[in-house]
Amino acid sequence: MKKTLWMILFFSSIIVTACVSEKPHDSKNLPPKENAIQPKEVNRPTSQLLTEIMDLAKKGTVKDCPFNVLDSIMEQVKTEWGDPDTVDQAGLGFYATFNKKKIVLGYNKAGEIFDVRSYASDMKDVSEQMIVKAFGQPAEIKNNNNENIYVYGTGHDIQLKIIIPKSSKTIDHISVFNPKRAESTGDYILDIKGSSNKLTDSAWASMQKWRKDIVLFAKNQENVFINGPNKKKVALTFDDGPDEVITPAIIDILAAHHVKGNFFFIGSRVKEHPEVVMEAFKQGNLVLNHSYHHLELTKLNKEAVRKEITDTGQAIKSVTGKEPAIIRTPYGDTNTDVAAISKQEGYSIVLWSIDTLDWSQKDSKNIVNNVLANVRNGDIILMHSDSDKGETKKALPLLIEELQKRNFEIVDLQDLLNIKGYQ
Structure with a gap:
């Protein structure tokens, strides 16, 4: 009987030992030892x-x-x-x-x-x-x-x-x-140049103040431009058209000299002269927005400003098939509301760094001199193409030829500013 009991105890201990030894060793469940060396792969990521x-x-x-x-x-x-x-x-x-x-x-x-x-x-x-x-x-x-x-x-x-x-x-x-x-x-913002002997002292002082203020304003506005970058390029811009005489003549002069211009057209006049608008577009010039009624936008309420912009955009699109993405506010009259509304409607505001003052001193020599005496890299040159600008038409060929002699490349605004011309 004692022998039988001893044998039972002996085999039971073997079975228990075997069971323990067959249990897999899971090192992952063991807490790491303090100061244990970690594998180098931990820092690899x-x-x-x-x-x-x-x-x-x-x-x-x-x-x-x-x-x-x-x-x-x-x-x-x-x-x-x-x-x-x-x-x-x-x-x-x-x-x-x-x-x-x-x-x-x-x-x-x-x-x-x-x-x-x-x-x-x-x-x-x-x-x-x-x-x-x-x-x-x-x-x-x-x-x-x-x-x-x-x-x-x-x-x-x-x-x-x-x-x-x-x-x-x-x-x-x-x-x-x-x-x-x-x-x-970033810091290449030019002063606005150009003078006229037809301005009164008070008008000149007022213009100088506006020029200074608008340059400071543009510096802190993403979508308001005075000039382009410091590169040997300039842009020729023409406001207040289209008409049936001066605008077509300017289009022809630009084509003859193989350069592109930028026409800021008034929406109500687009309706009157769609064939001129189309010709400007076909010749590769930019056809851009100059408001519908040429009003001071800062004196209008927000919805009226929006309507001046969108009505002109639609008028141009009805002729060319493309809505502009660049606007020039009449008289350069611009504030934060006008800039914000323009941006909401998909527009950059492009003003100018040289004013030929062809609307004041209507003299081809003064127009040419205002440019050539002041021209700098990246200048945006303001002229006009409405019906009483015969002296502008006369000055334009001389101006183009002299700029080219000075190795300025005459480009459109989307090239100069690296922005969209159309939406």
Whole structure:
């Protein structure tokens, strides 16, 4: 009996031991030992992320953004992504925020993108130490109030900026920045030139004040232009047409010299002379908006301003098949409401940097002199094409020929300003 009991106990212990030994060992369920050496692969995703950031920066962009700071423009962005959620004016230009993309694009008044910023969430855990380990010491550390900005060169005159709040010491966002594009047009706003001996002292003083005020106004408005960039290009613009004599003659002169002009037509006159409008369009000139009744828009209520713009746009579209995307406000009369309404209707406001004053001193010599004595890179030249501008017609061939002798390229406004001519 004792022998039988002993054998039962012996085999039971073997079975228990076998069961324990056959249970799989799950190291994942074991708590890690303190000070245990972690595998190198744990840090690999961060290393890959930082490598990708630098590789893309060298191409002028960031992850998940098809646009870059080398050759992209805002018109491409709007075509592909639509309008931004917000646009803010700051520093050297304007910043368009696309919330869902977690991307902010900085661009100058010519629409050239000079800054691409990413707020992607996968960067939020990357620390200063990891950045320095991957990229080395930055070329510069900018110490702002609440953040440090680590600046790295990419070898292509492009900067990679890494913005790190002092409170978190990890990446908030990155910026790929092109200094040359940022400076190319941001501060290049010209004074308005041109004089007339037919103006009274008070009229001249009033004009000088307006010129100064409108230049300051345009500097802080995304869609208001005084001039183009600092390049050897100018644009010839003609207001107040069409008529049946002067406007057709100007169209012919431009065609004979193989240059394009920009006609700001009054909507009510478009209805009277559609064949002239069509001829200007067929010859490759831009046919643009100059309001319907040529009224001071700042003295109208918002709906009246909108109607002046849209009625003219539709009048032109009924002739050419295209609605303009550029307007010149009558008398240059512009304020924040007019600029905002124009933008809502898809228009840029283009004024001028040289006034020939062909409406005041109607003298071909003065018209030519006002241009040639003052012409600069990027000038937008104001003339008129209504029925009493015979001296403008007379001056135009001389003006074109002399500008070409001085190696200025005469272009249309969409070329000069890098904006849409039509919607």
